[in-house]
Amino acid sequence: MPEGHTLHRLAREISEVFGDRQVRVGSPQGRFADSAARIDGAEVRGADAWGKHLFIDFGDDRFVHVHLGLYGGFAVHDLVEEVPPPVGEVRLRLVRTDGKAYADLRGATTCALVTTAERDAVVARIGPDPLRADADPALAWARISRSSAPIGTLLMDQSVVAGVGNVYRAELLFRHRIHPLRPGRTLRAGQWQAMWDDLVVLMNEGVRTGVIDTVRPEHTPEAMGRAPRADDHGGEVYVYRRTGQPCHVCGRAVRTEVLGGRNLFWCTRCQPVFRSRAAS
Incomplete structure (x- = not known):
C-alpha cells in the first residue's frame, strides 16, 4: 500500500500539472461516470493530502476523494504530444483542456465526489500527519x-x-x-x-x-x-x-x-x- 509520502507527492504533482486549469473529467470504466459529469469542464483549484487520503479541489464545494488502497495507482502524464486511449480499468481520467497533460486513476479503494463537510469528516477521523506543518x-x-x-x-x-x-x-x-x-x-x-x-x-x-x-x-x-x-x-x-x-x-x-x-x-x-x- 502506498505510504503517506506517495500521496503528498501526488498532491503536489496534480497541483503543478492541473492547478488553475480547466480539465475534462471522465470515467472510462464507468464506475465514476455520474460524478465525473458533474465536474467535467471545471477548474482544478489544487490538491492536498492527509495521510493516505488525497483530495482534489474542483471548487464550489466539490472534492474528489481518493484512497489508493493496496493496489491503486494514479499516474500523471505531463507535456504529452497527444492523449492516448485509456488502457485497462481507468476509474477516473483527467485531461487538461490544452491536451498536453492527463492523469489516470486505477484500482483505488475510494474514488468519490464529496463536499467540504464530508472531506472534513474524513480528516477528523485520522491522526496527525507528520508531513503536515499543522500536525500535533x-x-x-x-x-x-x-x-x-x-x-x-x-x-x-x-x-x-x-x-x-x-x-x-x-x-x-x-x-x-x-x-x-x-x-x-x-x-x-x-x-x-x-x-x-x-x-x-x-x-x-x-x-x-x-x-x-x-x-x-x-x-x-x-x-x-x-x-x-x-x-x-x-x-x-x-x-x-x-x-x-x-x-x-x-x-x-x-x-x-x-x-x-x-x-x-x-x-x-x-x-x-x-x-x-x-x-x-
Whole structure:
C-alpha cells in the first residue's frame, strides 16, 4: 500500500500539472461516470493530502476523494504530444483542456465526489500527519500513552498517526531500538517525540525523492562496502523485507512475524524485548 509520502507527492504533482486549469473529467470504466459529469469542464483549484487520503479541489464545494488502497495507482502524464486511449480499468481520467497533460486513476479503494463537510469528516477521523506543518504529535501521544496495544500496531493505525505504512513502521522502530510488540503505554514522552521528529525528516525526504531511504550515513552501501539493496521497493533500509539477512548494525539475522495481517520486521539484538522495571 502506498505510504503517506506517495500521496503528498501526488498532491503536489496534480497541483503543478492541473492547478488553475480547466480539465475534462471522465470515467472510462464507468464506475465514476455520474460524478465525473458533474465536474467535467471545471477548474482544478489544487490538491492536498492527509495521510493516505488525497483530495482534489474542483471548487464550489466539490472534492474528489481518493484512497489508493493496496493496489491503486494514479499516474500523471505531463507535456504529452497527444492523449492516448485509456488502457485497462481507468476509474477516473483527467485531461487538461490544452491536451498536453492527463492523469489516470486505477484500482483505488475510494474514488468519490464529496463536499467540504464530508472531506472534513474524513480528516477528523485520522491522526496527525507528520508531513503536515499543522500536525500535533501530542494527539498521537495521547492515544499511544494510554494503550496496551503494541507500538507496531499503533503506528499502523491511521486514527493514531496518518500516513505511516509497513516500511516506515519497521524502519522507525529499528532506528529507535524499540521492539514492535512493546506496549504503547510503556514508551516515554521523550521517546515518542524523538520518533515523531524522525518521521517528519524521513517522510519529507521520501516526498522529495520518491524513495524510502532510512539508513544513516555510516550504514550506506558505500560506507559499509556492501552491495546496494536489490528490491523493487527501492531505497536502503535496515529491516523491511530483509528477513534472514544480517542486520547492518549488529549482524544478527532479521526476524519476521505477522501482526494484524501484516509482516513485522525487526532485529532481536538491536530491538530487544521490553522488560518493565516495575515487574522485576
